[in-house]
Amino acid sequence: MGNKISVGLLGFGVVGSGVMQIIENNQAELIHQLGTEVHVKSILVRNPAKSRNVDLDRTRITTDPEIILNDPEIDVIIEVMGGIDEAREHILKAFSAKKHVVTANKDLVALHGPELQEAANQNKCDFFYEASVAGGIPILRGITGGLSADRIQQVMGIVNGTTNYILTKMANEGMPYEDALQEAQELGFAEADPTSDVEGLDAARKMAILGRLAFSTDIELEEVEVSGIKNLALEDLQYGDQLGYTMKLIGFAKCHDKEVEVSVEPTLLSKEHPLADVKNEYNAVYVYGEAVGETMFYGPGAGSLPTATAVMSDVVEVIRNVRLGVNGNIVTEPRFKKELKTPDHRFGQYYLRLHVKDEAGVFSTISSLFHELDISFKRILQNPIKKHEVAEIVLVTHQTSLGNFNKALNQLESLHDVLDVKSYYKVEGDVEHVAGTTETL
Known part of the structure; x- marks a missing residue:
């Protein structure tokens, strides 16, 4: 490496132009850092x-x-063109030519990350992708560097700014989903086709990457369970607020005794949880390690310069490795063969909203059903809808297995007195409420 290192940019859209801007404006800083x-x-x-x-x-x-x-x-090749097949082909050719690669392409890394990492190692090249998850937040390097000596047990986060913006507007302003989405599109936070964001697919790709790095195992994208926000009702956000929760689209990656689970789903977070105050288009990732305990990474999850900053952090790392002669030495073998957790091994609290006949004895029947499955209630709200002779019941369970909760849902569907299971969501970070466990509206 002489007095100059040359970079090739594949793509020159929002992120590519941000990369160019940082390189040109921060040249003095780069020379000071890298020589x-x-x-x-x-x-x-x-x-x-x-x-x-x-x-x-x-x-x-x-x-x-x-x-x-x-x-x-x-x-060094910086791939910011997007897409999958063409980008993969270019990156493999770059490795064959002994060039290092930095990418911001989450779709590519989620689907082909292990293959590309192996090709990089075989050619003694670096392959970095910090910008593929959470924009300007240095979460991947935090996991693989700062927390590398710890046993990470859980990663959970808000990793999609579009959905977080929509949910913030729905919760804070009572804005219907369609109106919040339209505003997000007008402000550039959502694409014209928002499917990938609102159905949770974008977040699922990021969680596959996070889970793979956090647990050093071979998590595949199709193993991530995904549920989006399109069908959320304002009523559930309002009930959640009344019960001390806020609704977020949360990505989960958990590992216990070599059993893993990775999912993306709308979740009612306790307002005391560190992620509850993350609003609008911002992202945050909460990591729990056996030794370090709780840590959280917070910042802008997208945008030209935040994402370009993450790209350039990888470029700086590549050049430092060149100077040290240690390129292409990333460990690629999984630490253990994963097993996916079965529903009986997945535990949590759940929120459930039902419409039932407004008659004596109905709740007793429902309570007996849950008791037989060893599920107890932490919070109960009951609101008669008199003009329809219907009662709306909101339940929050104590900790139970997903297997038992699913059994309860199936049995509720068959009860004559239960008119409709309106919604159900995971509850996270709950605490005991001083007011007690039961309320009636």
């Missing part, structure tokens, strides 16, 4: 004629990826 200049030599774009908010030397722009991948002067 060398960082220079973007070539940039792959789809449309060279497109107007951009960054002034570019047109001689650096190309539509041919081979020019970048085969350039012997380019040491």
